[in-house]
Amino acid sequence: MPPVTLRDVARHAGVSHQTVSNVLNGHPHVLATTRDRVLAAILALDYHPHQAAKALREARVTTLCCTFCGHDPENIDDPYRNLVQSAFIAEAQGHGYSVTTAFIGEDGDLAPLRQRFLQRQFGGTVLVGTTLTSAQLRTIQGWSLPTVLFDHALPDTVSISADYAAGMAALVQRHVATGRRHLALIIPVADPGSTSVERREAFLQACAQHGVQGRLVDGDWSYASGYRAMQALWAGDHPPDAVLGGNDRMGTGALRAAHDLGLAVPADVGISGFDDFQFAQFTTPALTTVRIPHGDMARHAVRALITVLGGGTPPSRVVPLSLTVRESA
Structure with a gap:
C-alpha cells in the first residue's frame, strides 16, 4: 500500500x-x-509529515513536553508526578524553555499527543512512566518527535532509568541483617510496568539468595492498599516478620495498619518503603526506605532532550539508588 x-x-x-x-x-x-x-x-x-517534523526540529524550539504515560491527570496528590514535574519545569526554565504537560491514559490513545505536536505546541517530549510499550514508542518515533524516556528503558532510545533491582536487593539485605526470615512485598502483582517487574523479581531473587521466605501481596501504589494488605497479612495464619512496601505510600499504609493492630515496629515486624519521599522521615516510626533521586533523574532527562533537539545522541543513564535506614526496619 x-x-x-x-x-x-x-x-x-x-x-x-x-x-x-x-x-x-x-x-x-x-x-x-x-x-x-x-x-x-x-x-x-x-x-506522517516527515518534512514538516524536520522543519519543526530545525525551528527554534521554545517549549518542551512532559508526557505522563498511564497516569491519571486528576490525581494531583501523587508525590511522584509532582516531584518529577516540578524538577522538569525548573530545569527546562533554567535553559530558556517553557514546559507543557500531556497524558497518555491507560487506553493508550496517542492521538491527542500527536495532534498537539502537529499544532507545534512543543518540539520534543520526555515520556514519563513504565507502561509505555515498544509498539507505542515506535509509533511516536514515526512522527519524528524527539523523545527521551524517563524511568523506563527500551532499545534504540535515550533513557534515564534507575537501578531498581539493586535497590530492592539492598532493602532485603537490610531486613535479613536484622534477623527477619519471613518477608512480604506489597506491590501490584500483575502490573506489567518495568519498575514493578524489576522490584518483584529482585525481591524474590534476593529472598532466595538469602534462604528466607518471600511472598508477594497485591497493592495498587496507594496508602489504602498498603493498609489493607497489612491487615490481610495479620488476618492470615502465618504473618511475616518484615513487610516491604513497593513504594513509600504503601509502606506508610502498612505502618498505620501495624499501629491499629497493636504491633510494635520494628520489634514485632520490620516495615519499609521505596522512594524516600519527604514524608517518609516524618512517619512514626520514621520509614526505612530506598532513595530514588527523582529530581536528579528529571534534570538529566531535560538536558538529554535538549541535546537530542540539537541533533546529538546523549548516552542513556541507569541511576544508582541508596538505602536510607531509619527507625522502622
Missing part, C-alpha cells in the same frame, strides 16, 4: 494541498475550523 501523501490529506479534508502545508507549518491565518479539519484528516489517514 503506497504511503499517504499530503495531497491525500488535502482531498480527505476538502482543502488545497497548500492549506495542508500551511497548517503543518503553523501559518497564523488559517481558520481554526479549517485547521481542525486538516488535523483530523491527518489523524484519520495516519499521515
